[in-house]
Amino acid sequence: MNRFDAMSLFVAVADLGSFAAAANHTGVARSVVTRQIAALEAHLGVKLIVRTTRRLTLTSAGRAYLRKCRSILDLVDAAEAEVMEERLTPRGSVRIGLPLSFGLKRIAPLLPEFLRRHAEITLAVDYTDRQIDLIDEGVDLTVRIAAQLQPGDVARRLGSCRLLAVAAPAYLAAHGTPAHPAELAAHACLGYSTKAGNRPLAFVVDGRVERFHFSWRMLANNGDALAEAAARGLGIAVLPDFIVADYHARGELVTLLEAFEPPALGIHALLPDNRYIPHRVRVLIDFLAESIESAAPS
Template identity: 40%
Template sequence: MDKLSAIRAFVLVVQTGSFSAAAREQGTTQATMSKKVAALEDDMGVKLLTRTSRELSLTEVGQDYFHRCVSILSELDEAESNARSQMGRPTGSLRISAPVVFGNRFIGPVLAEFLRNYPELKVDLHLSDKHVDLVAERIDIAIRAKQLEDSSLIARHLFDNPMVLVAAPSYLSTNIEPTSPEQLASHNCILYSMLKSIGVWHFSRKGKNQSVAVSGSCRCDSGDVILQLAIDGVGIAQLPVWMVKEFVDSGQLVILLRDFEVNPLPFHAVFPQNRYVPLKVRSFLDFIKLKIEHSELYSDIRATSKS
């Protein structure tokens, strides 16, 4: 038995949730993956997985073994990546996780250029507003829009994301436009559910900070959906300036409370805390940061930050 191959098979089965999904990712058969895991269990004399006709679950021993194997494989992959980096060209697979809107606006338009620059890299891009477990999901780098709290991750700041309050003219035609943050309490506010403090919006004016409780008929984990709800006149939304600029320019949205600064939302690239940052991660970080700083969307961010 090739034990390393069996361990990788076991970890992949757990991460993908089934033998068939793991087999598809490996380009092999379900039977082959099942035999590798069974051989691993026989070799150790323990049961790692409980199999039913509908699902797989880890045994107590399997749970501990899985996390240790993930850590060991991460170290092995890191060592291999570091060795390859001595050759000066990133290779292998780069798994990236990013919010949907960020991926569509910032990564998607430049991904082809990145692949041309690094032809020996394969990119696996996952767009979701949910925060994934980087180790368990084998994510090399994730983009996150929030204040970071996980000390087990290394973060590289990309930019501070200026936010604005917006509403559609149709909403303002039936609701009195707020002139102070306190008046938001009487408005229908569309809330982004991925934030830690969902029902609290933060402002500053002349160096004085202010927080207000807000509520509304809808909360959502997608910035795109919140934008559409605002355009459709459902209520007031708090969104990045680069998301709303074209709709403000076209008159579909109106910026509110211009005398108050909405606290910016920082964007970071995060990756697992290893001794060496793999070359493929460094290459993507340098590339995307440069592209963001030279994009038209970022010019809007800089202009808003200085205004």
């Protein structure tokens, strides 16, 4: 048994969810994958994978071993890349996680051009608003939009987006237009995520960031849902500019409290904290940074 090959096949099985998929991906027979995993388990003296007729599941030992295998394979990639990448065309697969609304509206239209420029790179894209564990899930990078990152996050800033308070003209005609963030307490407010009840909204008042607590008429974990509710006259929402742009263009939402605009959110590429960043990932990050910056309003 070649342990390096066995580890590579084990990671492929874990990532793809089946022995057959790993065999197809790596170009070997399924029987080879089966024998290599069995030999690896025999060598280690532990069960790594539990298989049923419907699915396979990693054991606790398998999950721990997977993290170590990823680190080892990454070090091998790094050693090879440092020698080779300057003279090679970037190639290979990149797994990327994108926030749902921003990913579909702003990133998805860019990806065909990236693939056209880099014909030997393939992309696997997960559009989701959940927090992805990059190491455990084998993801190369995620894009996160946040006011600030967590301590220890490894990231590159790609750009920023504005936060805008918006409402439908019909709502304002019926309930009045607030002139100060504090006046939102008298309005129906639409909040992001189930945690919004414990999270104040920030506005810039007299050059300083102030935070205001409100009760919520509606909570949702997706900005498009909140924009649609606001456009139908249910209340006032504070949303990123990329979500409300189309509603603005159609006149379905108008911006409020422009003199108190909330602090901008950063757009970040988050990277695994234990992994060499391959050339193919770096060219994607460079492309996203260039494209997002060029698309930003002046």
